Amino acid sequence: MFGLNGKDTLLLVAVALLVAFAPILMNPFPQGSALEIFNGGYPALMQRFVIFGIFAVGFNILFGLTGYLSFGHAAFLGAGSYAAMWMMKLLTINVIPALIFSVIIAGIISLAIGYVSLRRSGIYFSILTLAFAQMAFQLAQSVLQPITGGETGLQTNLNDPRILPQFLGGGSNVDGNIPKPSLFGLEMSSTYDLVMGPWTFVFNWGYYISGLMLLIALYISIRIFRSPFGMMLRSIKSNQQRLNYTGLNSRPYMLTAFVISGMYAGLAGGLLVAMDPQVGTERMQWTASGEVVLMTILGGVGTLIGPILGASVIKYIEDIFSKFNDTVLNIWFDFLPDGIVQDGFVWAISLFTGKQWHLASGVIFMLVIIFLPGGLVSLTKSIGDRVRRKPARDANDASTTPAE
Amino acid sequence: MSILEVKGVNKRFGGLQALGDVNLSVQEKTVHAIIGPNGAGKSTLLNCLVGKLIPDTGSVMFDGQSVLGRTPFEINQMGISRVFQTPEIFGDLTVMENMMIPCFAKRDGSFEMNAWGSVGSQKDIVEHAEEVLEDMNMADKRNMMASSMSRGDKRRLEIGMCLAQEPRLLLLDEPTAGMARADTNNTIDLLKEIKDTRDITIAIIEHDMHVVFSLAERITVLAQGTPLVEDVPDNIKGNPKVREAYLGEAQV
Numbered sequence: 001m002f003g004l005n006g007k008d009t010l011l012l013v014a015v016a017l018l019v020a021f022a023p024i025l026m027n028p029f030p031q032g033s034a035l036e037i038f039n040g041g042y043p044a045l046m047q048r049f050v051i052f053g054i055f056a057v058g059f060n061i062l063f064g065l066t067g068y069l070s071f072g073h074a075a076f077l078g079a080g081s082y083a084a085m086w087m088m089k090l091l092t093i094n095v096i097p098a099l100i101f102s103v104i105i106a107g108i109i110s111l112a113i114g115y116v117s118l119r120r121s122g123i124y125f126s127i128l129t130l131a132f133a134q135m136a137f138q139l140a141q142s143v144l145q146p147i148t149g150g151e152t153g154l155q156t157n158l159n160d161p162r163i164l165p166q167f168l169g170g171g172s173n174v175d176g177n178i179p180k181p182s183l184f185g186l187e188m189s190s191t192y193d194l195v196m197g198p199w200t201f202v203f204n205w206g207y208y209i210s211g212l213m214l215l216i217a218l219y220i221s222i223r224i225f226r227s228p229f230g231m232m233l234r235s236i237k238s239n240q241q242r243l244n245y246t247g248l249n250s251r252p253y254m255l256t257a258f259v260i261s262g263m264y265a266g267l268a269g270g271l272l273v274a275m276d277p278q279v280g281t282e283r284m285q286w287t288a289s290g291e292v293v294l295m296t297i298l299g300g301v302g303t304l305i306g307p308i309l310g311a312s313v314i315k316y317i318e319d320i321f322s323k324f325n326d327t328v329l330n331i332w333f334d335f336l337p338d339g340i341v342q343d344g345f346v347w348a349i350s351l352f353t354g355k356q357w358h359l360a361s362g363v364i365f366m367l368v369i370i371f372l373p374g375g376l377v378s379l380t381k382s383i384g385d386r387v388r389r390k391p392a393r394d395a396n397d398a399s400t401t402p403a404e
Numbered sequence: 405m406s407i408l409e410v411k412g413v414n415k416r417f418g419g420l421q422a423l424g425d426v427n428l429s430v431q432e433k434t435v436h437a438i439i440g441p442n443g444a445g446k447s448t449l450l451n452c453l454v455g456k457l458i459p460d461t462g463s464v465m466f467d468g469q470s471v472l473g474r475t476p477f478e479i480n481q482m483g484i485s486r487v488f489q490t491p492e493i494f495g496d497l498t499v500m501e502n503m504m505i506p507c508f509a510k511r512d513g514s515f516e517m518n519a520w521g522s523v524g525s526q527k528d529i530v531e532h533a534e535e536v537l538e539d540m541n542m543a544d545k546r547n548m549m550a551s552s553m554s555r556g557d558k559r560r561l562e563i564g565m566c567l568a569q570e571p572r573l574l575l576l577d578e579p580t581a582g583m584a585r586a587d588t589n590n591t592i593d594l595l596k597e598i599k600d601t602r603d604i605t606i607a608i609i610e611h612d613m614h615v616v617f618s619l620a621e622r623i624t625v626l627a628q629g630t631p632l633v634e635d636v637p638d639n640i641k642g643n644p645k646v647r648e649a650y651l652g653e654a655q656v
């Protein structure tokens with residue numbers, strides 16, 4: 001289907017189903033239960049699952065296939081956000097021109113940065129990308145303040161020009177409110193609440209738009225992985241010298257991969273603004289570049305769905321663990337004897353939660369690197385193997401059904 | 405007619421004169437061996453031919469065109485393929501994928517954006533790669549990861565990858581080094597077959613005299629970066645200067 005082989009089609013369909021039903025799957029705990037805090041099925045978080053999934057899927061096209069580790073992709077994420085913001089300020093609140101523009105701008109900037117950075121390989125390439133991204137960050141804070149809004153950042157305003165207010169259904173700028181990003185007149189923030197007993201499932205328009213983008217992004221990524229171009233990128237990772245002595249110029253291959261991954265980052269940046277119309281320079285900071293590296297490695301470098309998994313896990317930890325506070329923890333560990341034991345537990349856990357959620361993600365990252373060097377995907381794979389092997393053995397025992 | 409003309413090539417590494425005034429002329433459609441003791445500058449000379457090193461002085465002409473100042477992939481696209489002293493293959497790719505890459509380079513040139521269709525849908529490339537694998541007797545290994553093969557098979561694959569490009573000049577740097585006798589004999593047979601069935605010129609560096617005398621039509625002896633003699637194999641065998649070069653090494 002769609003020019004994909006059976007296995008890849010299955011993967012894409014599986015991801016599509018997960019995206020479609022995530023609002024239900026991510027909300028397993030009924031309201032009012034002790035575990036409700038672990039529910040991740042609210043729009044703000046699910047949007048970030050898929051948006052950072054797009055970011056990581058694109059990053060993986062560069063890092064996973066070619067092995068070139070960029071530490072500067074936050075620059076493209078930020079550029080995408082600013083580009084989308086300006087489209088929504090100047091042209092229309094409809095998100096389509098905003099997203100297209102964010103991809104184009106990120107593509108142009110990644111072309112420039114990639115062109116220079118790819119003169120070096122290995123650690124020098126990484127350092128160059130980091131240096132460029134830090135320059136972009138500094139520029140955004142200083143010289144480019146008229147475009148970026150400096151430290152305060154940008155948001156949509158009532159008095160933005162918006163020369164095409166009615167474009168493609170326009171937006172919801174009725175009765176003097178700040179218009180909210182929308183598509184075909186439907187706001188990104190519009191939701192439908194499905195109440196089923198103690199459960200409330202929230203279906204959000206913006207999430208499904210982003211989810212659709214993720215599926216398109218993944219589809220393109222699969223095609224690249226299976227194409228001759230993808231094979232060339234893998235051969236660069238394997239032995240760049242051999243490639244050059246085989247008459248192939250690795251530079252344009254690398255640059256194309258770099259720009260594609262930059263455009264993915266731009267799309268992710270644009271979507272972030274479309275979901276929540278504000279952007280500040282921190283989106284371009286080096287920590288954001290590091291985060292996408294972690295996501296990709298955590299999920300599984302060079303695999304198709306690993307990056308999406310990694311992005312979801314990190315965003316989940318960031319949101320959920322930062323919600324924990326001493327009050328919540330004390331309720332949890334109430335069953336423990338009061339006094340030093342309970343306090344000790346609460347204290348120990350609180351080290352990894354609240355503002356210190358980074359510690360929790362650090363520990364998980366460490367465990368994965370040590371025990372699952374292939375990333376979280378290798379976990380799902382070994383479980384899958386175990387599940388598959390078992391019925392096979394049963395079939396052998398029966399010794400009537402021939403092997404497939 | 406000579407296909408490769410090396411004139412007055414010098415190359416220094418700091419204080420070391422790796423190549424000193426090298427002149428070499430390789431005739432079209434012959435097998436030309438370059439021999440010499442360790443450190444004589446044989447690999448350095450090859451590096452100067454494929455764009456890995458740039459000589460300090462001198463000229464290197466391939467088929468009437470200078471190769472100097474060109475990048476390795478450009479020189480390869482001119483028609484020079486090289487097998488390295490230690491096999492250089494794509495270890496993380498399958499044997500079949502290894503073979504397809506030079507087929508793409510042959511068909512599409514140095515860069516072609518081919519990011520939408522699957523690799524398998526490139527029927528002519530698949531066919532071409534299969535054909536060369538058959539020629540190399542490696543078809544049964546097509547789905548193996550290249551890094552998991554024996555050294556002899558890796559070398560065979562690398563030679564096959566070079567042949568897939570149908571180069572006019574094939575450069576071999578000690579193709580049988582570290583091989584068992586049987587593998588060496590297989591390689592000799594393979595190279596003989598290549599030489600007999602294709603319009604190809606081969607320049608081979610080799611320590612194994614059995615290989616050299618089985619294949620070479622002309623031999624250049626290199627010692628301390630300078631060609632000592634160049635002649636047909638029979639005259640090289642008894643040449644006292646050659647013995648001296650090798651014996652001199654033995655005494656060190």
Ligand SMILES: Nc1ncnc2c1ncn2[C@@H]1O[C@H](COP(=O)(O)OP(=O)(O)OP(=O)(O)O)[C@@H](O)[C@H]1O
Nearest residue numbers: 417420422440441442443444445446447448449489
């Ligand atoms: N890149 C380099 N930098 C410095 N010295 C080098 C370099 N490459 C080769 N040399 C030196 O140049 C000399 C010639 O080396 P080369 O590898 O060409 O010898 P060779 O004839 O191929 O020997 P072998 O039979 O051992 O492969 C050696 O002394 C070597 O140490």
Ligand SMILES: [Mg+2]
Nearest residue numbers: 446447448489
């Ligand atoms: Mg050598």
